Amino acid sequence: MRKRVFSGIQPTGSLMIGNYLGAIKYWVASQENYDNVFCIVDLHAITVPQDPEALKARTREVTGLLLAAGIDPKRSILFIQSHVSAHSELAWILNCFIPMGWMQRMTQFKEKSARHKEQVSVGLFDYPSLMAADILLYDTDFVPVGEDQKQHVELARDTAQRFNSIYGETFVLPEPLIPDIGARIMGLDDPTKKMSKSETASGHAIDLLDPPDAIRAKIMRATTDSLREIRFDESRPGIFNLLTIYHLFSGRSQKDIEAQFEGKGYGDFKKDLAEVVIEGLRPLQERYRELTADPTRIDSILAEGADRARPIAEKVLAEVRRKVGLG
Numbered sequence: 001m002r003k004r005v006f007s008g009i010q011p012t013g014s015l016m017i018g019n020y021l022g023a024i025k026y027w028v029a030s031q032e033n034y035d036n037v038f039c040i041v042d043l044h045a046i047t048v049p050q051d052p053e054a055l056k057a058r059t060r061e062v063t064g065l066l067l068a069a070g071i072d073p074k075r076s077i078l079f080i081q082s083h084v085s086a087h088s089e090l091a092w093i094l095n096c097f098i099p100m101g102w103m104q105r106m107t108q109f110k111e112k113s114a115r116h117k118e119q120v121s122v123g124l125f126d127y128p129s130l131m132a133a134d135i136l137l138y139d140t141d142f143v144p145v146g147e148d149q150k151q152h153v154e155l156a157r158d159t160a161q162r163f164n165s166i167y168g169e170t171f172v173l174p175e176p177l178i179p180d181i182g183a184r185i186m187g188l189d190d191p192t193k194k195m196s197k198s199e200t201a202s203g204h205a206i207d208l209l210d211p212p213d214a215i216r217a218k219i220m221r222a223t224t225d226s227l228r229e230i231r232f233d234e235s236r237p238g239i240f241n242l243l244t245i246y247h248l249f250s251g252r253s254q255k256d257i258e259a260q261f262e263g264k265g266y267g268d269f270k271k272d273l274a275e276v277v278i279e280g281l282r283p284l285q286e287r288y289r290e291l292t293a294d295p296t297r298i299d300s301i302l303a304e305g306a307d308r309a310r311p312i313a314e315k316v317l318a319e320v321r322r323k324v325g326l327g
Ligand code: AMP
Pocket: 008, 009, 010, 018, 019, 020, 021, 022, 023, 024, 144, 145, 146, 147, 148, 149, 182, 183, 184, 185, 186, 194, 195, 196, 197
C-alpha cells in the first residue's frame, strides 16, 4: 500500500511563488511515490469575509493553477472541500474533543485576528479543527505544507491521538512534511515578512500568472541591503531570499550561483533572476491558458474529484459516528 498524502490550499488571493516553491512543487513531485488527495478549502476561506462571486471564481482559478503546475487528476484526487460534507461534520465532532487551551496556542489565529480586528469570527478561531478533519478523513500519513502550517498539522495529530486513546485505534497519525529550502519565501518589498497571497501591496509577491514585465519590475524593485557580495547568508534576508528563489527555479547549486555572480552587482543579479523566474513560470502559464480555454473542463474534473473523495471520507466518518454513539 502506498502512503497517503493530503494537503489543502485556500482559494483566496492570487497564488504566488511562495505557495509554489513552499508547497505545490512538492505536491506535484509526491505524485510519483504516494497516493495523493489535494483539496481547495473554500470553507476555510470564509473564516474571513469573502465576496461570493470572487470566491467562486478564485476556486476555479486555483484549481486551474494546480492542474497547470502538474497535478494530474488521473493520479491525484483534486476536489473542493465544501463538495464533501463529511469535512464539516467531522470538524464539529472534533470540536467536542479539542481542548480550548490547544486552540488558544495557535499563532496563526493570533496574527489573523489582529489583522481582521473588527470581524473575528468563531470560525477563524476554530479553523484548525476543520483542518484536522480534512487531514484525518483520508487516513493521511503525510501533509506537505510550508512552515506556517506546521502547528496546525501537529494539532491534528494530537487530536487524532486523543480520540484514539478514548475510543481505540480510529485515525492514522499524520506527519507534516516541511521542505528544507523554500518553506518560508519572504516578501520582495519586506524580506522580514513572509510572502503572503493576501497581502495586496504591489511589490510584495510574484503571482503565478504575472506577465514578464510585472515580474521584471517587481524583482528590480525588491528590497536588498547596502552591501555588495552576492552570497547565501541568512543574516542578509533580502539577498538571501532572492538567491533562494534563484536556486529553486534554476535547480542550480548554491555554490554555482555564488560563483557566477562573484564580483557582479545586485542589478546584474536581479536582471538574471527575473529571466529565470519568467522562464520557470512560462510552461505553467501556457498550460493554464490551454486549460481554461474550455470552461467546463475544470468543473468536470472537480465533480469527479469529489465523487472519488466522498466514499473515502464517508467510511472514516461512519466509524467515528459509531464509536461516539451518534445515530
Ligand atoms: P495559503 O497561501 O496560506 O493558502 O498556503 C498554501 C500553502 O502554501 C501552504 O502549504 C503554505 O504553508 C504555503 N505557503 C504560503 N506562503 C508561503 C511562503 N511565503 N513560503 C513558503 N510556503 C508558503
